[in-house]
Amino acid sequence: MPGYSENKDAVQKRLRRIEGQVRGLQRMVDEDKYCIDVLDQVAAVTKALQAVAIGLLDEHLSHCVADALTAGGGRADEKVAEASAAIARLVRS
Template sequence: MSSYTENKDDLLKRLRRIEGQVRGIQRMIEEDQYCVDVLVQIAAVRAALYKVGFNILQNHAHGCVMKAIRAEEEAGDQAIDELLDVIFRFTK
């Protein structure tokens, strides 16, 4: 089971909203909208995706990583290494 299961409905709702925003950007491009307006919408989508990702990351740390740490030392060390790796990738 994933650590974000309790927030799944909220995450899916946010992702559907982001999907709609991306479609809006596509329409803006098709309609030759002003560059700055398109860029503002792209920034909004990126921020929304970041929030979804951070929410999943937070749940992972408090769920999966915490369980691994409590289970045994070696599993905890591996979970922390994995967490640090994903944080590095997520924040690029």
Template sequence: MKDRKEKALQRLARIEGQVRGIARMVEEDRYCIDILNQALAVKSALSQVELLLLQDHADECVEDAIGAGNAEEQRQKFQELVSVFEKVCR
């Protein structure tokens, strides 16, 4: 889980650089398709960060709720996952 956090932070730092690069491309009036391709790469990279965070949530928060035996907390954690999936599927 600590490994996932490190990976997420590394990816976010890389994404930050990519976004700055896209801004420069726009300022320089670069070819639209090149800019769009870079934006798609950022979108894909963010999806990977989302996956890491989702795995972390399942491994820690959901597992803790199951281990605690608290039915209300379990329902809440499950509902959080459902809400995220609803947003992803839109």
């Protein structure tokens, strides 16, 4: 099971809300809303997505990485390296 299993409902709720925000953006563009207002809404959706990412990463460290480290063995190092690489992609996204 993935690290977010226990919070699956909360993650889905956030993603559905983000989907609604993206549809809201389409409505704004359809109604010729002012560029700066559209831009600010894009920034809001970006922040909401980053909050989802940070939540997923927290669960991943607390469960998947923690379990690998507690179990020991070569997989622990591998899991930490994998998480670090994902964090790097996130910081640069």
